[in-house]
Amino acid sequence: MSQVVTPFSAERGLSERHVRILDAAERVFARAGFHAATMNDIAAEAAMSPGNLYRYFSSKDAIIGGISERDRTEVAADFAQLDPSKGGLLDQLEELGRQHMVRKPREKAIIALQIWAEASRTPEMAQICAGFDEVVEQGLGAAVAAAKASGELPSNLDQARFLTALFMMADGFFCRRAVDPNFDAAAGAEALFAAMRGLAQTMLLPPADGQTL
């Protein structure tokens, strides 16, 4: 087994009804904003009664938790597919990036921004975001470590700083895509990938004390 990370969890096995509610909530949040959206709006969008909706999710926060959990499971599964035996890990990371940043509709970026804005003020939502980030950090960290070990990336790459730069770029990508309707997602992603490759060669650890270059 040469996978870089092990799968995050068993398939959550969401019911058709759960999926329908989460999809409806995403559309409502993207349109109305998380704050203004009501459980009634979400029930209407999902074509069910509010009473029925509450049998599945007790609050908007619970729905956000469900959306985040679903995304987290999907991202973790995608990271688990990374496999050095399939080719270069940077190529595979680019493909994973295209899938989540470019091929998803702009609405996903708008929802992410709504959730982050809530999370900036409420510890519960910040906790949900931290849980999602952890999955990405683990997946990306494991991939970078594997690429260093295989020689695809320099062994003296400053991994912590490299990942910080990548995370900032990825978050900024989502911000710009959400805020600017004319943002060119494909060009933005290619700039990010080019930056990833440039930084992988230049963001190196300083030589240890007493060591000469």
Add this chain to the structure above:
Amino acid sequence: MSQVVTPFSAERGLSERHVRILDAAERVFARAGFHAATMNDIAAEAAMSPGNLYRYFSSKDAIIGGISERDRTEVAADFAQLDPSKGGLLDQLEELGRQHMVRKPREKAIIALQIWAEASRTPEMAQICAGFDEVVEQGLGAAVAAAKASGELPSNLDQARFLTALFMMADGFFCRRAVDPNFDAAAGAEALFAAMRGLAQTMLLPPADGQTL
């Protein structure tokens, strides 16, 4: 005159009362969120009557416009201070970055995220954000062009892509600072600056057709 950009506009000359309202609104938005905040909350925070507040700003959107305009004027003035005769432009850009990203309180990042979340759904707010971005893009673009001309940066630097990567990192910095109360702003900014220097050397234009390396 060797300044890289000319000042954006004359000092706006905000009255003491305007300044007090904008400061109060920033505190309220950071605490309650833009959406939940009311004009009454802002009036109370500014220690004035709602009626008096409305004499200065007709709505929350007008206040956001005022906050953005104030920030824009300040950032434009700071870019106008960049001057190749004072030393390396990358050093000066780092110092400008520290000033706006690290030395400002975390509340500024939270407010930025609140505004972006609104802007992702409302064209008027997106317009305000676009106006702010334009000032940064002009200032940074002029600085990079000057550094290319002086030989501080490679003449074949892919300026458009380089700036896209920097903007994404800067926006992502604000996101992470707003969402994660434990985010190390100084370390994040240093990662961004290191990335800027690495990319400045590696993010180059492809050689023109027919040209050999």
